[in-house]
Amino acid sequence: MENKQTKTTELNVSQFFQNNMIGMIAATMMAMLGLVVDGIITSRFLGPECMAAYGLVTPVVNMIMFFSGIFSGGTQVICAHLVGRGKNAEAKSVFSMCMLVTIILSVILMGVIFIWRNEISMSLGASGKSINLLPMASDYLLGVLFSIPSVILLFEFNGLMRLDNDPQRIIVAVTVMTLLDIVGDLLNALVIHGGMLGMGLSTSISYGVGLIIMLFHFRRKDTLFRFSLKGLKLSDLKDIIITGSSTATGSGAAMLRNRVLNGIMLGFPYAVAATSALSVINTILNITSGIMGGMGLTCSMAAGLIAGIPGEKHEEKKRELIRVTLKNALILAAIMIVLLLAFAPNIIGIFEGEGGEEMKSIAVRGLRIYSLGLFLYAVNTAFINYSQGMRRMVVANVFCFLENFVFIVIPALALAGIVEADAVWSAFPIAEALTLTSIIIFRFSSRHLILGDKHSS
Numbered sequence: 001m002e003n004k005q006t007k008t009t010e011l012n013v014s015q016f017f018q019n020n021m022i023g024m025i026a027a028t029m030m031a032m033l034g035l036v037v038d039g040i041i042t043s044r045f046l047g048p049e050c051m052a053a054y055g056l057v058t059p060v061v062n063m064i065m066f067f068s069g070i071f072s073g074g075t076q077v078i079c080a081h082l083v084g085r086g087k088n089a090e091a092k093s094v095f096s097m098c099m100l101v102t103i104i105l106s107v108i109l110m111g112v113i114f115i116w117r118n119e120i121s122m123s124l125g126a127s128g129k130s131i132n133l134l135p136m137a138s139d140y141l142l143g144v145l146f147s148i149p150s151v152i153l154l155f156e157f158n159g160l161m162r163l164d165n166d167p168q169r170i171i172v173a174v175t176v177m178t179l180l181d182i183v184g185d186l187l188n189a190l191v192i193h194g195g196m197l198g199m200g201l202s203t204s205i206s207y208g209v210g211l212i213i214m215l216f217h218f219r220r221k222d223t224l225f226r227f228s229l230k231g232l233k234l235s236d237l238k239d240i241i242i243t244g245s246s247t248a249t250g251s252g253a254a255m256l257r258n259r260v261l262n263g264i265m266l267g268f269p270y271a272v273a274a275t276s277a278l279s280v281i282n283t284i285l286n287i288t289s290g291i292m293g294g295m296g297l298t299c300s301m302a303a304g305l306i307a308g309i310p311g312e313k314h315e316e317k318k319r320e321l322i323r324v325t326l327k328n329a330l331i332l333a334a335i336m337i338v339l340l341l342a343f344a345p346n347i348i349g350i351f352e353g354e355g356g357e358e359m360k361s362i363a364v365r366g367l368r369i370y371s372l373g374l375f376l377y378a379v380n381t382a383f384i385n386y387s388q389g390m391r392r393m394v395v396a397n398v399f400c401f402l403e404n405f406v407f408i409v410i411p412a413l414a415l416a417g418i419v420e421a422d423a424v425w426s427a428f429p430i431a432e433a434l435t436l437t438s439i440i441i442f443r444f445s446s447r448h449l450i451l452g453d454k455h456s457s
Helices: 013-046 048-056 058-084 088-123 128-163 167-192 195-219 234-243 245-266 271-306 311-349 357-371 374-389 393-419 422-456
Strands: none
Touching: 013 048, 013 128, 013 167, 013 195, 013 271, 013 311, 048 058, 048 128, 048 195, 048 271, 058 088, 058 128, 058 234, 058 245, 058 271, 058 374, 088 128, 088 234, 128 167, 128 195, 128 271, 167 195, 234 245, 245 271, 245 393, 245 422, 271 311, 271 357, 271 374, 311 357, 311 374, 357 422, 374 393, 374 422, 393 422
16 A cells, blocks of 8 residues: 555545556466476476476475465455454454464464375375375475465565555565576476485575565554454454455365376376376466456455445445456466467476377366456456455355356266366366356346335335
8 A cells, every 4th residue: 555544535546556556466377386386397308207296295385375365365454354444453463373383284284284294195196096206205205395484475465565565575576486496396307316205305495585575564663464363353353364264265275176087097008198197277267367356355455445435435436346356367367368369389388398299288288278268267366356355255255166166077977978178178168157157147137126125125
């Protein structure tokens, strides 16, 4: 925000959106680049089997993002709501509760993954015919588990530092983190030959350095958010979980979805190539979802500021936010569609290593099919994040789960025996079409009920 004391009734929605969206997208997308870098270098230099193992443990990454989504999404919306009302002390209390729970949760997750990493890898598909992938999947989990606190905190700080007038630090931290990860991964693949363990450790080290840079924010004398154990309330934790639940629902649904889709790919005769191709597509999805996610988080933050405005001004700001969000979402989708359709072979070629010709052929087709649903994805993302910002959590959660799990998995399973790997790629645009259809039906039904109540009264 330009000024912490700015009244929400005077908020210029369009200017606020433009001022924050680019930085939010950059920070969100760059935070995901660590995973993208791991995918590219693993595929190019460590081979299809390592890439397949990397893809198998993607649900664990989704699980980490599940918890990150709860705390980052919930805390950002609540703090924006409180700061917009000038309730800075309450915002600091919410922030402190978020930090405390994040630290405790990170330690628990690290311990669970460390102790049961082999069992987790086997449950994700590194068993039976694919047992050869177990050592690689387990090693990557061992290396990457140390990044868990940094990953969660990075997303939490992303929105909060914008509310605290320090957005530049986010860009610096994530840029340094990404460059370190690239250098570390290349050293591991070409010099140290540390395999998947080295890839995971490189990611953990780079994310740790990024976190250290972010923490210097709290040395500022004028910072709004300072950690304090005084005044902590369990009710704040409850509000954070409820408000952040839709962001977390998306990650949780993606975790379940990726487990099912990996299982479909492992059932084909060309299992390694298909699973590797899916891993590549999921890596690229980290970028597209990062772009749309950054736009969505901007919408949620603006909606949080607008939520308490009374009367006609509230409705005016809501309509303006919807227009601005949809406009920007569709522009971003158009750019991504053009790039993905035109340059699919070049993009997938970045991941192609020795013996990866079959993987590339499958993934190029998959990327083009996936891109066909991006316009619908843009509209759906705008609706879900707007609902979250307005704290309509049941609506946001239901549609988020349908979009990210139910509407993808059912078509994929139904088509797998007919078009094989294309079933997985086709499921993505089908899911977006089904989600948008459901949203339109919901909105029409809701408006009809409201008009009906007014007429009867």
